[in-house]
Structure formats: C-alpha cells, structure tokens
Amino acid sequence: MPEDGHSSMPQWEYRVIHINVENKERPQPPDAQVASERLGGILSPEFIAREFPQQYGVSHESQAAGKHPAQQLQYFLNLLGKEGWEMSETAKVGPLLMFFFKRPVRPLPQRLQVPPNNESSAQSGYSAPT
Numbered sequence: 001m002p003e004d005g006h007s008s009m010p011q012w013e014y015r016v017i018h019i020n021v022e023n024k025e026r027p028q029p030p031d032a033q034v035a036s037e038r039l040g041g042i043l044s045p046e047f048i049a050r051e052f053p054q055q056y057g058v059s060h061e062s063q064a065a066g067k068h069p070a071q072q073l074q075y076f077l078n079l080l081g082k083e084g085w086e087m088s089e090t091a092k093v094g095p096l097l098m099f100f101f102k103r104p105v106r107p108l109p110q111r112l113q114v115p116p117n118n119e120s121s122a123q124s125g126y127s128a129p130t
Contacts, residue, residue: 011105015085019073019097032056 031044035056046076049056077087085101092098 012102015080015101017099017101019099030055043050 004046032049036043036045055114080087080101085104086103087099088102089100091100
C-alpha cells in the first residue's frame with residue numbers, strides 16, 4: 001500500500017441518469033416563463049433566462065431540446081463527455097431506462113488533503129484547537 005494510506009486501485013464516482021422513453025409527446029424547448037410558473041413566480045422568467053443561459057438562452061445549444069430525441073440525447077451525452085463522464089452501462093429498471101456513467105475521482109489538491117492518522121500534528125503543521 002502506498003505511503004499515503006490509499007490504495008493504488010482507481011477510484012470512481014458515478015452518475016445515474018433516467019431516460020423517459022415512454023412519453024408519447026415530443027419534448028418542448030425549455031421555457032423560462034413555464035419554469036417561473038412552476039416555481040410559483042418566486043423567480044422571474046428574465047432572472048431564470050439570465051442565470052441559466054445554457055437551458056433558457058437563445059444560443060444554438062439551447063435549441064437542442066426542440067430537436068429529435070436522438071439529437072437531444074447526443075447533445076446531452078456530449079456535454080457529459082466534456083465533463084469527463086464515460087457511459088459504462090445502460091439497464092432497464094422496471095419501466096425505466098437508466099444510463100450509468102463513471103469517471104475517475106479527482107484527487108483533492110495537496111493543501112486540502114487531511115494527513116494520515118499516523119502523522120503527528122507537529123509534522124503536518126496542523127494544530128488542533130484546545
């Protein structure tokens with residue numbers, strides 16, 4: 001085992017996405033007005049569009065929701081790929097289609113890592129409150 005007490009085996013984080021394939025209606029593009037109404041008007045449509053431009057803006061990417069479901073899925077999977085997610089499996093869980101993604105756990109920067117228990121606070125430069 002390495003000196004830091006961690007195994008050299010890769011560590012993974014996972015993400016699970018449910019894809020609704022039973023819906024007969026064609027999905028509509030995101031609408032800031034509809035989102036505002038769902039929230040009971042707590043956030044204005046203008047605020048929602050400004051704060052979430054990828055979902056509610058008028059950019060090319062935001063138009064993906066109005067496209068064919070295969071194009072929507074491709075766009076979504078490409079976004080996950082850019083974040084380092086790799087689809088590892090799909091599975092049907094009851095009536096649900098689930099997509100399982102994984103990516104390596106990103107190590108914490110050295111200054112944020114907690115020293116192993118066998119190091120004294122004097123060696124690590126950390127002093128516990130008294």
